[in-house]
Amino acid sequence: MQTALRTSLAETERASRANFAPTSRVLREERPAPISGLPLGIRALRKSYGDNEVLRGIDLHIAAGQFVAIVGKSGCGKSTLLRLIAGLEKVDAGSVSFGDAVKPEDIRVMFQEPRLLPWARVLSNVEVGLGRDRASSDAHLRAEKALTEVGLADKREQWPSVLSGGQKQRVALARALVSRPRVLAFDEPLGALDALTRISMQRLLERVWRDQGFTAILVTHDVSEAVALADRVLVIEDGRIAHDVTVNVARPRERGSVELASLEGSILSHLLSADDRT
Amino acid sequence: MSLIDSVSLPRSIRLPRVDGLVQWIVPLAIIAIWQVASITGFVPTRVLPAPSDVALAGWKLLLSGELVRNIWVSFWRASTGFLIGGSIGFAFGLANGLSQLSARLTDTTLQMVRNVPHLALIPLVILWFGIDESAKLFLVALGVFFPIYLNTLHGIRTVDPQLIEMGRIYGMSDGELFRRVIFPGALPSIFVGIRFALGIMWLTLIVAETIAASSGLGYMAMQAREFMLIDVVVLSILIYALLGKLADSASRVLERLTLSWHPAFQKR
Numbered sequence: 001m002q003t004a005l006r007t008s009l010a011e012t013e014r015a016s017r018a019n020f021a022p023t024s025r026v027l028r029e030e031r032p033a034p035i036s037g038l039p040l041g042i043r044a045l046r047k048s049y050g051d052n053e054v055l056r057g058i059d060l061h062i063a064a065g066q067f068v069a070i071v072g073k074s075g076c077g078k079s080t081l082l083r084l085i086a087g088l089e090k091v092d093a094g095s096v097s098f099g100d101a102v103k104p105e106d107i108r109v110m111f112q113e114p115r116l117l118p119w120a121r122v123l124s125n126v127e128v129g130l131g132r133d134r135a136s137s138d139a140h141l142r143a144e145k146a147l148t149e150v151g152l153a154d155k156r157e158q159w160p161s162v163l164s165g166g167q168k169q170r171v172a173l174a175r176a177l178v179s180r181p182r183v184l185a186f187d188e189p190l191g192a193l194d195a196l197t198r199i200s201m202q203r204l205l206e207r208v209w210r211d212q213g214f215t216a217i218l219v220t221h222d223v224s225e226a227v228a229l230a231d232r233v234l235v236i237e238d239g240r241i242a243h244d245v246t247v248n249v250a251r252p253r254e255r256g257s258v259e260l261a262s263l264e265g266s267i268l269s270h271l272l273s274a275d276d277r278t
Numbered sequence: 279m280s281l282i283d284s285v286s287l288p289r290s291i292r293l294p295r296v297d298g299l300v301q302w303i304v305p306l307a308i309i310a311i312w313q314v315a316s317i318t319g320f321v322p323t324r325v326l327p328a329p330s331d332v333a334l335a336g337w338k339l340l341l342s343g344e345l346v347r348n349i350w351v352s353f354w355r356a357s358t359g360f361l362i363g364g365s366i367g368f369a370f371g372l373a374n375g376l377s378q379l380s381a382r383l384t385d386t387t388l389q390m391v392r393n394v395p396h397l398a399l400i401p402l403v404i405l406w407f408g409i410d411e412s413a414k415l416f417l418v419a420l421g422v423f424f425p426i427y428l429n430t431l432h433g434i435r436t437v438d439p440q441l442i443e444m445g446r447i448y449g450m451s452d453g454e455l456f457r458r459v460i461f462p463g464a465l466p467s468i469f470v471g472i473r474f475a476l477g478i479m480w481l482t483l484i485v486a487e488t489i490a491a492s493s494g495l496g497y498m499a500m501q502a503r504e505f506m507l508i509d510v511v512v513l514s515i516l517i518y519a520l521l522g523k524l525a526d527s528a529s530r531v532l533e534r535l536t537l538s539w540h541p542a543f544q545k546r
């Protein structure tokens with residue numbers, strides 16, 4: 001595993017130097033012009049682990065800046081899809097493409113675990129998110145801005161171990177945001193949080209998404225969370241997208257409103273009927 | 279004590295000041311009881327001399343310069359052997375933790391050698407090196423090698439793979455990944471190895487110096503035994519204990535300095 005890691009690291013490095021170095025310079029000069037999200041196209045995407053065919057042909061187009069939620073029962077391949085989008089796994093067949101040439105910093109992932117470095121202070125943890133810009137002179141400043149954005153500026157000198165679960169997840173969010181990504185993929189980022197913290201985190205996610213305009217892809221178990229946040233909810237079943245539900249509810253959305261509740265109900269019934277069939 | 283506790287030192291570097299006092303209560307009490315037992319004749323001085331006699335013997339040896347010379351020789355052997363064995367163990371631990379090829383090449387061999395008690399090599403080592411310095415250094419280095427090798431290897435192999443993946447996602451180069459993720463993650467385990475190794479270091483040195491040496495604390499104790507100087511024998515043992523404790527404290531301080539992020543070292 002270690003050797004595999006090494007070669008893929010070297011590959012990404014080479015690729016990024018060859019393809020993206022000039023682009024990245026141009027982009028840096030353009031800052032702080034608002035960076036818009038990237039559109040995402042997925043065609044006939046397949047992935048299996050051994051005999052286990054997890055994804056059996058996913059076709060999907062996500063418009064730039066759209067907020068998409070992915071739901072489905074446990075083990076249906078949501079995380080796999082997300083990892084393929086983020087380039088953490090190799091596709092078996094099909095393709096994932098972004099409308100533009102992408103730098104590694106353009107696509108960020110947030111997981112259920114915050115994955116903070118326990119031996120780095122909060123601010124350094126956020127700086128990790130700058131990718132190759134880590135060494136630049138404004139790294140500190142940008143990290144502090146990202147921390148302020150998630151409301152944790154006063155925790156910059158703390159060790160991660162003293163933070164609460166929600167705070168850790170906010171630091172992870174700041175780390176994901178600091179490079180100004182154009183696609184942000186979330187794999188149940190709020191799964192481990194209590195109900196109240198969850199709701200305030202949902203608000204935070206929605207706010208930063210509106211402020212920054214990245215394309216957001218949120219995998220979640222919580223259908224009410226999906227309909228509260230997303231423009232569009234995808235239901236995955238048997239390795240395919242079984243339902244594609246548009247959430248046409250104006251923002252800011254009122255949690256628990258009749259519209260959201262009925263949408264939630266219909267998506268849940270999709271999920272449950274799939275469950276009955278198996 | 280609560281007063282001293284409430285004084286907050288900068289960062290989480292807590293010098294062992296409070297602990298420093300508390301932990302000496304028991305040893306001091308034992309010495310006091312021992313002294314009383316000797317004076318009252320409860321313990322015959324032929325079995326165990328009074329602490330005051332031991333101190334007196336120490337004072338005499340100190341004046342003659344013999345004590346300092348022997349302590350210095352032992353200390354030098356211990357630290358040099360530790361550095362040699364420790365660095366080789368650390369290097370192998372790193373190599374085998376980071377590279378599959380290196381692990382496949384050397385790990386099995388090392389695991390086999392590990393099963394030979396290094397003290398069993400003493401006759402062989404004496405044949406090779408005589409009772410030369412290199413004999414002691416070799417034994418100490420060999421004894422220290424394995425705990426450091428094994429714990430470095432274990433530390434590197436058990437670094438949270440999710441953190442390594444995170445580092446990779448965020449574009450860390452190999453060197454950065456090592457410096458920022460793998461090494462700090464392995465450090466607690468490396469310290470466990472160091473503490474183990476320090477114990478083995480003293481043990482090896484005592485045995486080696488007792489059997490094959492012409493200087494050092496172990497030699498001093500053996501000489502004293504021949505002349506029935508039981509106070510010097512006890513003195514040597516106490517000094518070994520003190521030096522061992524000193525080495526352990528040094529590693530603890532180092533641990534606190536470098537692992538201040540670790541929850542176990544934050545509030546105590």
Ligand SMILES: Nc1ncnc2c1ncn2[C@@H]1O[C@H](COP(=O)(O)OP(=O)(O)OP(=O)(O)O)[C@@H](O)[C@H]1O
Pocket residue numbers: 049052054072073074075076077078079080081
């Ligand atoms: N690295 C892997 N090796 C082998 N099988 C895997 C691997 N990763 C995932 N799988 C399998 O792929 C299937 C889908 O896993 P995935 O993690 O994508 O599910 P999920 O939809 O995210 O589930 P959950 O909602 O519980 O997180 C599972 O059956 C799982 O066992």
Ligand SMILES: [Mg+2]
Pocket residue numbers: 078079080187
């Ligand atoms: Mg999952």
